[in-house]
Amino acid sequence: MPQRILVVGATSAIAHAVSRRFAAAHASIVLVGRRAEALEANASDLRVRGAADVRVALLDARDLPRHAEVIADAFAAFGGFDAALVAWGVLPDQAASERSAEIAVAAFDTNARSVIALLTDLANRFESQGQGAIAVLSSPAGDRGRASNYVYGAAKAAVTVFASGLRNRLHTKGVRVLTIEPGFVDTPMTASFKKGPLWARPERVAEDIVRALDHGFGVVYTPWFWRWIMAIIRLVPERVFVRLKL
Amino acid sequence: MRPVSSWGRLSRDLHEVVDLDEAGSAGKRIAESRQPGLPFGNGRSYGDVCLNAGGILWATRGLDRFLAFDDRTGVIECEAGVTLKEVIDVALPRGWFPAVTPGTQWVTVGGAVANDVHGKNHHRNGCFGDHVESLTLLRTDGSRIVCGPGLEPEWFRATVGGLGLTGLVLAARFRLRPVAGPWIECERHAFQSLEQFFALSDASIQEWEYTVSWIDCGSLREGEPRGIFFAGNHVGSGEEAPTRPSRRVPFTPPMPLVNRLSMRAFNALYYRVNRAGPERSTKHYQPFFYPLDTLLEWNRLYGPRGFYQFQCVVPTANQEAAVRELLQAIAGSGQGSFLSVLKTFGARPAAGMLSFPMAGTTLALDFPNLGPTTLALLQRLCAIVDAADGRVYPAKDAFMPAGLLLHGYPEWQDFSHFRDPGISSQMSRRLVGH
Numbered sequence: 001m002p003q004r005i006l007v008v009g010a011t012s013a014i015a016h017a018v019s020r021r022f023a024a025a026h027a028s029i030v031l032v033g034r035r036a037e038a039l040e041a042n043a044s045d046l047r048v049r050g051a052a053d054v055r056v057a058l059l060d061a062r063d064l065p066r067h068a069e070v071i072a073d074a075f076a077a078f079g080g081f082d083a084a085l086v087a088w089g090v091l092p093d094q095a096a097s098e099r100s101a102e103i104a105v106a107a108f109d110t111n112a113r114s115v116i117a118l119l120t121d122l123a124n125r126f127e128s129q130g131q132g133a134i135a136v137l138s139s140p141a142g143d144r145g146r147a148s149n150y151v152y153g154a155a156k157a158a159v160t161v162f163a164s165g166l167r168n169r170l171h172t173k174g175v176r177v178l179t180i181e182p183g184f185v186d187t188p189m190t191a192s193f194k195k196g197p198l199w200a201r202p203e204r205v206a207e208d209i210v211r212a213l214d215h216g217f218g219v220v221y222t223p224w225f226w227r228w229i230m231a232i233i234r235l236v237p238e239r240v241f242v243r244l245k246l
Numbered sequence: 247m248r249p250v251s252s253w254g255r256l257s258r259d260l261h262e263v264v265d266l267d268e269a270g271s272a273g274k275r276i277a278e279s280r281q282p283g284l285p286f287g288n289g290r291s292y293g294d295v296c297l298n299a300g301g302i303l304w305a306t307r308g309l310d311r312f313l314a315f316d317d318r319t320g321v322i323e324c325e326a327g328v329t330l331k332e333v334i335d336v337a338l339p340r341g342w343f344p345a346v347t348p349g350t351q352w353v354t355v356g357g358a359v360a361n362d363v364h365g366k367n368h369h370r371n372g373c374f375g376d377h378v379e380s381l382t383l384l385r386t387d388g389s390r391i392v393c394g395p396g397l398e399p400e401w402f403r404a405t406v407g408g409l410g411l412t413g414l415v416l417a418a419r420f421r422l423r424p425v426a427g428p429w430i431e432c433e434r435h436a437f438q439s440l441e442q443f444f445a446l447s448d449a450s451i452q453e454w455e456y457t458v459s460w461i462d463c464g465s466l467r468e469g470e471p472r473g474i475f476f477a478g479n480h481v482g483s484g485e486e487a488p489t490r491p492s493r494r495v496p497f498t499p500p501m502p503l504v505n506r507l508s509m510r511a512f513n514a515l516y517y518r519v520n521r522a523g524p525e526r527s528t529k530h531y532q533p534f535f536y537p538l539d540t541l542l543e544w545n546r547l548y549g550p551r552g553f554y555q556f557q558c559v560v561p562t563a564n565q566e567a568a569v570r571e572l573l574q575a576i577a578g579s580g581q582g583s584f585l586s587v588l589k590t591f592g593a594r595p596a597a598g599m600l601s602f603p604m605a606g607t608t609l610a611l612d613f614p615n616l617g618p619t620t621l622a623l624l625q626r627l628c629a630i631v632d633a634a635d636g637r638v639y640p641a642k643d644a645f646m647p648a649g650l651l652l653h654g655y656p657e658w659q660d661f662s663h664f665r666d667p668g669i670s671s672q673m674s675r676r677l678v679g680h
Contacts, residue, residue, distance in 0.1 A: 048312030
């Protein structure tokens with residue numbers, strides 16, 4: 001089990017569920033996020049639940065020039081990391097981003113551009129450590145563009161391809177890169193959605209992410225059945241796909 | 247809008263559920279919602295105390311962060327949606343356990359405060375609220391009140407046992423009790439009459455922290471009730487944790503599996519097995535405190551119409567006569583209960599204005615909902631409780647008449663000054679109109 005963990009986007013429900021599992025295993029954790037009060041609340045929770053040490057660092061993902069400094073400080077806290085989870089992201093209002101190029105590009109900036117910047121920095125640091133695992137939250141939405149959420153999906157597609165390349169590059173360097181593809185997860189981000197049988201709890205997804213960080217490989221759909229759902233969706237011919245409402 | 251039931255599954259009305267997930271934003275979320283609303287924890291209360299049909303429920307389960315735990319003093323602080331199971335999981339490995347626990351660990355801390363729950367050690371440790379040092383109460387106007395026994399004590403007395411009507415409990419700080427491990431040393435004795443039950447209770451309260459009795463509902467027609475008296479104490483060593491995984495009742499059967507026949511058979515069997523078993527044993531805490539928690543959604547066994555829980559307490563002076571009359575009324579009705587529980591309470595004055603326990607004896611039973619015949623029996627039982635100056639437990643109630651509330655809870659009028667005008671429940675509307 002990894003003992004030194006970096007969690008970026010630590011106030012998301014999935015990220016906190018992951019942090020709790022590491023806390024129960026007495027790991028040392030650095031939480032990075034944008035909202036100080038929420039980060040401190042999560043840090044207290046992790047300390048009580050067994051974490052050996054928890055530090056908090058403030059960072060707005062979109063503030064690219066600040067990344068290097070915050071990440072360098074985080075790496076200094078415990079002398080490196082055994083695992084990192086990149087879990088920030090926003091679910092843009094699809095209708096609004098269809099009307100406004102500004103909104104569409106802003107969502108892409110948060111979900112793709114800043115993640116690529118961060119992964120670049122993390123990859124180099126993990127490469128020089130010569131060990132560890134980096135997991136990044138992507139989405140099945142990135143597997144094929146759909147009318148209902150292609151702005152979000154386009155950014156996740158970029159993240160998926162970037163992570164794939166990174167995995168390829170670091171494979172021989174002792175560093176595992178994991179692309180996490182969660183299906184429908186019942187979190188505050190999806191509070192307004194109608195829930196059905198395909199929906200999973202964040203704790204269920206966190207279990208898969210922790211297992212992946214510990215000894216997993218490649219692209220991890222969670223829960224597992226999304227791998228097969230997306231395999232089918234990718235196979236649908238475009239002429240048929242354009243008529244579907246998914 | 248989605249259907250929400252309480253644990254008794256008597257209704258499935260639509261509610262608009264607002265999932266609170268961060269203490270920092272809870273005030274804003276409440277201010278933005280339609281009012282009146284009602285705080286909702288993990289839905290383990292039985293009747294209508296946690297329901298607000300057609301209205302808003304502010305669900306606190308997402309407020310599940312621990313804030314602090316000092317394992318030298320055993321004082322723990324957490325948000326209201328943390329369950330007692332989570333408290334135990336964190337505290338027990340460090341030598342601490344809740345000072346008071348009800349019969350399920352799936353309740354939230356907020357729910358334990360709002361219903362001022364009690365357990366098998368009431369005669370020793372009182373109620374949950376007796377161990378609370380402070381509460382953070384969020385009012386629907388956005389203000390916050392921090393209260394405790396020594397700080398805004400009137401707000402504290404109103405909120406402990408206050409049925410969620412004084413505001414939403416955001417967080418609580420409370421004392422745990424030290425334990426040497428997860429084991430309980432137990433003793434059990436069969437009894438064949440109420441007199442024997444009271445003699446066993448009186449003889450045990452000095453030596454045993456936990457006492458509770460099960461009575462055989464099938465035996466009531468033959469005059470004196472028979473049953474099994476259980477007692478327990480925390481001890482330092484015993485058997486390993488049970489490895490049996492929890493099971494789930496997979497669907498709701500079209501009719502209650504709990505009927506007269508199965509009830510009589512179960513009760514007779516349970517009595518025989520327990521009478522024949524060893525008098526002394528050491529158990530893991532889970533089967534001792536939470537025997538039903540490993541059967542998830544056991545409430546489905548009562549079928550689509552659900553069931554009523556009846557729990558009352560009658561004061562010491564009237565206890566023997568009143569309990570006998572209650573048991574006779576149940577026997578006469580031909581209805582019975584799977585798990586009928588009898589326990590004597592201690593004399594400790596409760597922390598809340600509306601706290602349920604008082605010095606005397608409590609009786610708890612569950613009845614499958616057979617419609618008017620069940621309601622008629624419950625009304626009869628309420629009349630007996632009223633005449634004996636007792637009271638009914640709101641956390642389990644769906645039927646008590648308003649008169650019994652006001653007679654049983656003389657502080658209700660004082661309490662009503664502390665109610666939050668933005669909060670109302672099905673129970674509060676049923677009993678006092680708003």
